[in-house]
Amino acid sequence: MRRRGLCGGHAMNAGLPRWAELFLLPAVNLAVALLAAGVMVALVGQDPAEVIQVLIRGAFGSQRGLSYTLYYATTFIFTGLAVSVAFHAGLFNIGGEGQAILGGLGAGLVALWFSSFLPAWVMLPLMLLAGALFGMAWAAVPGYLQAYRGSHIVITTIMFNFLASSLLVYLLVNHMKVPGSMAVESAPFAESAKLPRMHEFLAGMGVQWSASPLNTSLFLALLAALGVYLLLWHTRAGYNLRATGSSASAAAYAGINPKHQVIMAMGVSGALAGMVGMNEIAGVTGRLMLEYVSGAGFTGIAVALMGRNHPVGIVLASILFGALFQGGAEVSFDVKGFSRDMVVMLQGFIVLFSGAMAYVLAPGLARLLAAMRGKARGIVHG
Numbered sequence: 001m002r003r004r005g006l007c008g009g010h011a012m013n014a015g016l017p018r019w020a021e022l023f024l025l026p027a028v029n030l031a032v033a034l035l036a037a038g039v040m041v042a043l044v045g046q047d048p049a050e051v052i053q054v055l056i057r058g059a060f061g062s063q064r065g066l067s068y069t070l071y072y073a074t075t076f077i078f079t080g081l082a083v084s085v086a087f088h089a090g091l092f093n094i095g096g097e098g099q100a101i102l103g104g105l106g107a108g109l110v111a112l113w114f115s116s117f118l119p120a121w122v123m124l125p126l127m128l129l130a131g132a133l134f135g136m137a138w139a140a141v142p143g144y145l146q147a148y149r150g151s152h153i154v155i156t157t158i159m160f161n162f163l164a165s166s167l168l169v170y171l172l173v174n175h176m177k178v179p180g181s182m183a184v185e186s187a188p189f190a191e192s193a194k195l196p197r198m199h200e201f202l203a204g205m206g207v208q209w210s211a212s213p214l215n216t217s218l219f220l221a222l223l224a225a226l227g228v229y230l231l232l233w234h235t236r237a238g239y240n241l242r243a244t245g246s247s248a249s250a251a252a253y254a255g256i257n258p259k260h261q262v263i264m265a266m267g268v269s270g271a272l273a274g275m276v277g278m279n280e281i282a283g284v285t286g287r288l289m290l291e292y293v294s295g296a297g298f299t300g301i302a303v304a305l306m307g308r309n310h311p312v313g314i315v316l317a318s319i320l321f322g323a324l325f326q327g328g329a330e331v332s333f334d335v336k337g338f339s340r341d342m343v344v345m346l347q348g349f350i351v352l353f354s355g356a357m358a359y360v361l362a363p364g365l366a367r368l369l370a371a372m373r374g375k376a377r378g379i380v381h382g
Contacts, residue, residue, distance in 0.1 A: 015363075015366040015370070016362055016365065016366050016369070017369070020365065020366075020369060021308065021362075022308050022310065022313060024365065025359075025361070025362055025365060026306060026307075026308065026313070026317075028361055028365060029306075029353040029361060030306075030320070030350065030353070032353050032361065033349040033350045033352065033353040034052070034346075034349075034350075036349050036353070037345065037346045037349040037350075038051075038052070040345060040349075041338075041342065041346075044342070045337070046335065046337065046338055046342075050335060051331055051335055051338060054327070054330055054331045054334050054335055055323070055324070055327035055328060055330065055331050056323075056327060057327075057330070058326060058327040058328075058329070058330025058331065058334070059322070059323035059324075059326045059327035059330070060323065060327075062210070063209055063210040064210040064211075064212055065326055065327075065330070067198060067199075067209070067210060067212035067213075067214040068212055068213070068214070068322075068325075068326040069319065069322040069323045069325075069326045069327075070198075070214050070218055070319070070322060071212060071213045071214040071215075071218075071279070071284075071322070072321070072322035072325045072326060073218075073221075073315075073318040073319045073321070073322030074214075074217055074218045074221045074279045074318075075276050075279050075280065075296045076296060076299055076300060076303045076317075076318035076321050076322060077221035077222070077224065077225060077303075077314060077315055077318045078100075078221055078224060078272055078273060078275050078276045078279070078296075078300075079096045079100060079272075079273055079276060079296050079297050079299065079300025079303065080300045080303030080304045080307060080314040080317065080318055081224055081225060081228050081272045081300075081304075081311065081314055082096045082099065082269045082270070082272040082273035082297075082300060083096060083269070083300045083301050083303070083304035083309075084228065084304045084307070084309040084310075084311070084314060085228060085231075085232070085241075085265055085268050085269045085272065086153075086265050086266060086269040087245070087304060087309045088232055088241055088242050088245050088265070088309060089241045089242070089244055089245045089261055089262060089264075089265030089266075090244060090245035090246075090248065091143075091146070091153050091245075091262065091265055091266065091269075092153060092154050093139065093142075093153065093157055093266065093269050094154055094157045094158050094161070094297075094298075094301065095138070095139060095142060095156075095157025095158070095160050095161055095270075095273075095297070096269075096273040096296070096297030096298070096300045096301070097161045097164070097165075097293055097295070097296070097297025097298060098138060098157070098160045098161035098162075098163065098164030098165065098297070099135040099138050099139050099160075099164070099269070099270040099273035099274055099297070100135065100273045100274060100276040100277065100293045100296060100297050101161075101164040101165060101167075101168050101293055102134045102135055102137070102138040102164050102167075102270075102274060103131035103132065103134050103135035103138075103270075103271075103273060103274020103275060103276060103277045104131065104274075104276065104277030104280060104281050104288065104292055104293070105134060105167075105168055105171070105277075105288065106130040106131050106133060106134030106135070106274065106277070107127040107128070107130050107131035107134075107274075107277040107278065107281055107282060108186060108189075108277065108281055108287075108288035109130070109288075110123075110126055110127050110130040111123070111127055111189040111190075111193035111281070111282070111288075112176070112186060112187065112189065112288070114126065115189045115190035115191075115192050115193035116190045118192055119192055120191070120192040120193075120194075122192075123190075123192040123193050124192075124193070124195065124282065127193060127277075127278065127282055128220070128275065128278055131274040131275055131276075131277045131278060132271035132272075132274045132275055133271070133274070134274055135270040135271050135272070135273050135274020135275070136267045136268070136270045136271040136274065137270070138160060138164060138270055138274075139157075139266045139267060139269055139270025139271075139273070140263055140266055140267045140270065141156075141160070142156035142157050142160055142266060143262050143263040143265070143266030143267065144263055146262055146266075147258070147259035147260075147262040147263055148259060153266075161297070168290065169184075169290065172184050172185065172186065172288065172289075172290060176288060184289070184290050185285075185287050185288065185289040185290070186287045186288035186289070187287065188286050188287045189282075189286050189287060193282060193286070194282055194283070194286050195215045195216050195217055195278065195282045195283040196215060196216050197211065197212070197213070197214065197215050197216075197283070198212070198214040198215055198216065198218065199211045199212065199214075201215075201216050213283070213284045215279065215282075215283030215284065216283070217275075217278045217279040217282070217283045218279075220275065220278055221275075221279070222315070224272060224275065225311040225312075225314065225315050226311070228272070228311050229310075229311040229312075231268070237264070240256045240261055241261050241264065241265050243256055244256060244258045244261040244262070244265075245265075273297060273300070276293060276296060277292075280292040280293070299321060302317075302321070302350070302351040303317045303318050303321055304317075305351075306320070306350070306351075320350075321347070321350075324343070324346065324347050324350070328340070328343030328344075328346065328347070329343075331343060
């Protein structure tokens with residue numbers, strides 16, 4: 001149940017100070033990833049400078065581009081936080097995809113049943129609660145199997161992804177699809193079950209903003225990040241969870257029940273993933289559809305790795321991946337011969353250097369910092 005090698009704990013920081021591990025090393029990894037991607041872009045006959053310029057402009061150069069970037073980032077914040085909480089307990093939760101699907105299903109069912117007669121101030125919190133509870137329940141089962149039956153959490157969560165996807169398909173096709181319609185989707189929700197779009201919200205405050213899928217679930221994601229930070233580092237429950245992730249045997253010796261911590265961590269993780277439905281279902285589609293998660297659960301793994309499993313880092317990494325999704329789409333349209341597959345390649349380099357190879361550059365960076373500190377001390381003493 002140890003997490004050090006996988007999650008980026010202090011045991012593998014190669015002598016880096018904490019600030020360098022959290023901020024400098026990810027920045028260096030990102031720079032190396034972009035450099036490697038630039039070399040590959042040049043090898044296929046494209047101009048790396050043009051590609052990066054179009055990507056940045058497409059992601060941040062307009063209100064609409066920024067809105068799409070933050071829209072994608074909202075989903076990644078939820079799934080990244082979900083992965084992070086499990087990591088801190090020493091668990092590798094790959095089931096964010098399935099937990100997000102079940103969370104959306106829970107929110108969608110509540111909306112279909114009650115939105116026609118409940119007001120928005122009751123309906124929206126009820127959808128959020130239902131999504132969190134459905135995601136929590138779906139994650140708690142693998143947690144229980146890990147804690148009390150020895151089933152590996154990676155295997156069970158992967159299996160539960162397929163089960164969740166199959167369950168959603170079955171329910172939509174056989175029970176929830178509008179009769180006579182060819183579209184595999186539920187009936188539309190009433191207006192009380194729809195979150196305000198960000199341009200509508202800002203218009204109410206006198207601010208003009210471009211229309212986009214970005215909605216007020218962004219605020220929910222940021223509140224979730226704050227809540228995870230307070231839970232993990234400012235509560236006894238969070239301390240117990242992190243102690244279990246550091247050493248289950250030491251935690252047990254201190255009177256902490258590791259089995260309870262596993263289930264709690266997976267429950268909180270699943271609840272966070274289950275909130276994704278608020279962005280996609282309540283904020284955009286206004287109905288329950290297939291493929292509304294679209295791999296966000298797996299992207300959350302890369303987001304958590306790059307963000308060093310800290311809520312602030314996860315928010316920043318989510319914005320980066322949101323920019324890659326939005327800016328990459330612009331690149332595939334505006335740069336002739338640059339396909340969407342090349343954008344996926346760029347994302348892959350970032351995942352590679354920020355996740356699987358996160359600490360390859362750490363020893364060299366630690367030596368460089370030590371040399372700089374030694375030189376600075378020499379100058380002072382000289």
